[in-house]
Amino acid sequence: MMKKSILYSLVIFLSVFLGGCEKDEPMGYRGRPGVYFNGKEFSYTFAENPWKDVDTVLLPILLTGDLEDYDRKVKVVVVADSTTATGDMYELLEGTISAGSESGFVPVVVNSVQELEHKVVRLRVQIVENEDFKELDLVYPACNFTFTAQIIKPYNWSQLEYFFGPYSTGWWKFIMEKLGRTSLPYWDLFSPIPNPDPDKYDMSYYEMSNIQQMIRLELAEYNKHSTTGPMKHDDGDYAGKEIVVPAPW
Template identity: 40%
Template sequence: MKKILYMAIAAMTVMLASCSKDEIMLYENEPGVYFNSYSTTYNFIENAINIDYGADTINIPVLITGQAADRDRVLNMQVNTGDTLLTAEDGMYEILGGTVPANSYSGAIQVKVNYSKALDDSVYVARFKLVSNEDFPVIDLNQRVFSLSITNKFTQPANWGRLRSSFGNYSNSWYKFILQTTGLSSIPYWSYQGSADKNNPDPKRWTMTYVQMRAYAALVKEALTKYNNSHPGNPLKHEDGDYKGQAVTMP
């Protein structure tokens, strides 16, 4: 009796394992798409020339499930209407569409952002969701909604998480000091190889290499030391944000 029971349990185990494998294979082979991140910020302050143009275009990166195809595939996205976090007005942005290139496992959806005077003192948030189509029927994966913040006021840049290890904690006053010191309108660093990195979600936007970014960090650190030496007992401090009143430090 025990022998029969053991055999039955073993058979069920094999059957369940087989089903699990089938489910995994089905998931891995199903053409699906999902956002490669949760959010980004576009700031016209960092792209002042585009205020004169009145607009700019950014890429929202996506990844796919399933196999790469030997042709370009279409991506569909729409506004997540009814979302309580949606504050951006229709005229502030326009979804231009996107593709996953042939033989690729990633792609991007282009969104045009339009300058408006309302952005000068506020941050507006657009919320997007992916829409299934013949190329990508599966969209109910992780990271279903993407936030795009649009502004023309000083605010923490979208890539500060990648800059923190070189520039330290963020505040608007510290960021202004950094930009004034470098003479740049932004620090467009995303990864070591800059635009040449094949995983860069927006090579036209994130152009700076690690070597370039570190060179600017060294320049800023020298300027910070010079400021502190000329203000003994009164080092440069964060004037706003979570670290207001604390001395600015760099790693």
């Protein structure tokens, strides 16, 4: 009888103790709505789309907090003292997190003005508080978006590097010329860097493997007939070094 009484008292004590813990538990971070950019640096060049005078670039954003069954707006502003782009070059639009989604985009309309043919400009974009999102002290509350009409290092070169090695302007021009295209929208499914736009970067590993082999053969053919030796990087960190296509994965 004594043992049962002690056991009963212990059960009551644990119930009260655990109940008290539940009452005192602070509200989880998951419940606070917030939003931030999925990266701190983005870039675009009209050289990828030379037939366009205007284009819309989607800067990816991510949600913290609960999903909702309605669309939510994301307010953004331009940080003037960190921006070199002029007003005629762009239009920054309101961002959106769609109903039921944990990600969204901030659209930037870019204009192919003549000045972009010989310079790269920067747009510094900052998320600011609104009625939908008040939590802003997150990973990347702001980002730098650079754009131009010149040939520049593709934004996804961190993914293309596995197939083509280090970037240089001449090497990228050679690849584009041999492929007859101005971009390779590939993003590795297992990349530690999240794909910022799956609808855009949708090329498969199989396609890229075939392209890599084609470029390998084109480079070998170029080197075979070159009168100045193997092709070398013309700029960047590897300027002056021979270009070598990495071995297949």
